[in-house]
Amino acid sequence: MGVIQDGKISLERLQIQAERPALFQYGDQEIWTDEHISKRMLEAHLDPDINAASRKHEMIVKSCGWIVSELDLKEGSKVVDLGCGPGLYCEEFARLGLDVTGVDFSKRSIKYAMDQSSSSIEYIHGDYLTVDLGDKYDAAFLIYYDFDVLSDSDRNELLSRVYSIIKDDGYFVLDVLTPNHKDSGHETMEWSINPNGGFWSPKGYLELFKMYYYPEDQVKLDQNVIIDEDGKTRTYRIWHRLYTLKQITKLLKNHGFVVEGFYEDLKGTPYERDSGSIGLIARKI
Ligand SMILES: C[S@@+](CC[C@H](N)C(=O)[O-])C[C@H]1O[C@@H](n2cnc3c(N)ncnc32)[C@H](O)[C@@H]1O
Known part of the structure; x- marks a missing residue:
């Protein structure tokens, strides 16, 4: 999915990226097998x-x-x-x-x-x-x-x-x-701008990280949404059932x-x- 529509950043599309996914819904990319x-x-x-x-x-x-x-x-x-x-x-x-x-x-x-x-x-x-x-x-x-x-x-x-x-x-x-793990029971968000590329891509990108927590299921999710300079997005998810x-x-x-x-x-x-x-x-x- 891209977040640029008619030459503008689409906040609606960006918001979709930030929605809490259903349990164990995988991202659109695989972390371990990606070439870079x-x-x-x-x-x-x-x-x-x-x-x-x-x-x-x-x-x-x-x-x-x-x-x-x-x-x-x-x-x-x-x-x-x-x-x-x-x-x-x-x-x-x-x-x-x-x-x-x-x-x-x-x-x-x-x-x-x-x-x-x-x-x-x-x-x-x-x-x-x-x-x-x-x-x-x-x-x-x-x-x-x-x-x-x-x-x-x-x-x-x-x-x-x-x-x-x-x-x-x-x-x-x-x-x-x-469930006693230090990352359990709370949520965090971080972002970073990487103009010269980095862990997620050899080219420049914006990284939006969110750690979600699903208290009823004792599941945590580490999600990275990577937005490249053309506005294309890739979503990587690592789930952990505790x-x-x-x-x-x-x-x-x-x-x-x-x-x-x-x-x-x-x-x-x-x-x-x-x-x-x-x-x-x-x-x-
Ligand atoms: C966190 S690393 C741990 C690697 C190793 N056990 C260690 O501790 O050094 C997870 C590894 O599992 C592999 N992996 C994840 N899911 C897999 C699957 N369904 N089949 C084969 N390998 C998988 C990944 O490619 C990665 O190398």
């Missing part, structure tokens, strides 16, 4: 010192070591990392002796992962909701709150896929945000998993009642 954004995203993944597209690399190393020991995974255990990005976890799991498959639909990230890989990791370029993932895994991982971003139907599809690709007694390891421990435990149970361990994160920090996140070790039953 994925370049910026890869730079963010590879910065070892920031929690952005990936966590700080020190945390990734700790997390992989903790998961391997918590699940008692042995040399040669078969694992799959769903949404593996440029393979930071895959490389560490492989270094720890596991037989690793990584799946991601960002061509740029998967290409980077394949080019860098010094071990026998299998990287699959594709959507983990539809691509053939193989089977008989000892464990499947979905790390960095990627479970939260799925609509209810995509989430259910993912859970049944994970159930079918892991062995009996296999593990599903994931992390989610809770789960209490009780809700996520029940949901996993309904899909054939029992929660065997819960922590504040995936490196074993004890879970407290007011934790803003939960790291879960679930087992197929």
